[in-house]
Amino acid sequence: MNRDALKRAAALRAIEEIEDGMVLGLGSGSTAEFAVEALGKRVAQGLEIVAIPTSERTAALARRLGVRISSFAEHRRLDLTIDGADEVERGTLDLIKGKGGALLREKIVAAASARLVIVVDSGKLVDRLGERSPVPVEVTAFGWQATAFALEKLGSIPRLRTVASGEPFLTDGGNLILDCDFGPIDDAAALEARIATTVGAIESGLFVGRTSAVVMASEEGVAMLKGGPA
Numbered sequence: 001m002n003r004d005a006l007k008r009a010a011a012l013r014a015i016e017e018i019e020d021g022m023v024l025g026l027g028s029g030s031t032a033e034f035a036v037e038a039l040g041k042r043v044a045q046g047l048e049i050v051a052i053p054t055s056e057r058t059a060a061l062a063r064r065l066g067v068r069i070s071s072f073a074e075h076r077r078l079d080l081t082i083d084g085a086d087e088v089e090r091g092t093l094d095l096i097k098g099k100g101g102a103l104l105r106e107k108i109v110a111a112a113s114a115r116l117v118i119v120v121d122s123g124k125l126v127d128r129l130g131e132r133s134p135v136p137v138e139v140t141a142f143g144w145q146a147t148a149f150a151l152e153k154l155g156s157i158p159r160l161r162t163v164a165s166g167e168p169f170l171t172d173g174g175n176l177i178l179d180c181d182f183g184p185i186d187d188a189a190a191l192e193a194r195i196a197t198t199v200g201a202i203e204s205g206l207f208v209g210r211t212s213a214v215v216m217a218s219e220e221g222v223a224m225l226k227g228g229p230a
Contacts (some may be wrong), residue, residue: 006218009222011035011082012038024050028101032082032084034119040062043084052069055101070166081111084119088118088126096103101171102172103138104202104203116210117212117214119214121218127184129184130183137204139175139178140199147200151178
């Protein structure tokens with residue numbers, strides 16, 4: 001199976017967790033899109049849910065598939081969020097997210113959810129966060145160089161994310177992203193807290209203690225890994 005086939009298999013298992021009447025959070029990125037596509041099929045078959053997407057791209061896909069979109073103005077609490085991740089730490093199931101640039105909205109939705117189910121292929125599992133992926137940090141455009149210097153003092157090598165033209169990448173909220181290479185992270189919770197107190201940093205892609213379960217697909221099949229809040 002190729003990676004897309006593994007992602008699709010994991011996504012199909014994840015949407016089995018969805019029940020009629022739920023308020024859902026819909027993640028961003030290629031893996032989450034497989035889940036949204038599968039959800040659209042269930043909605044077409046009569047499933048009644050409402051969803052809060054974490055990005056404009058996910059929202060557009062959900063609307064196209066007939067998924068009813070809502071917002072936090074109508075729903076303060078979500079039953080379940082299904083999303084992907086860039087890295088999943090074995091044992092803790094802590095995450096690095098934000099490669100798709102939606103980390104702030106993803107964390108807002110995750111924090112409002114009773115359960116966060118992450119969908120990945122087995123290549124996303126690591127012994128320690130930061131082994132393969134930098135930590136994305138969403139920052140204000142004003143003074144981003146000073147923010148980058150402050151993040152450098154925390155032990156990272158920050159790089160401003162750009163698009164193909166060389167212009168800075170802008171999030172849906174109009175902010176910038178610094179991809180911060182910390183190397184393998186010894187204490188993700190402490191680092192998340194230190195980034196949170198950095199002036200100019202809006203949110204980081206470290207998701208510590210938030211994962212309810214990880215649906216992981218490999219050549220051997222699909223497994224559900226449990227951890228974090230119930």
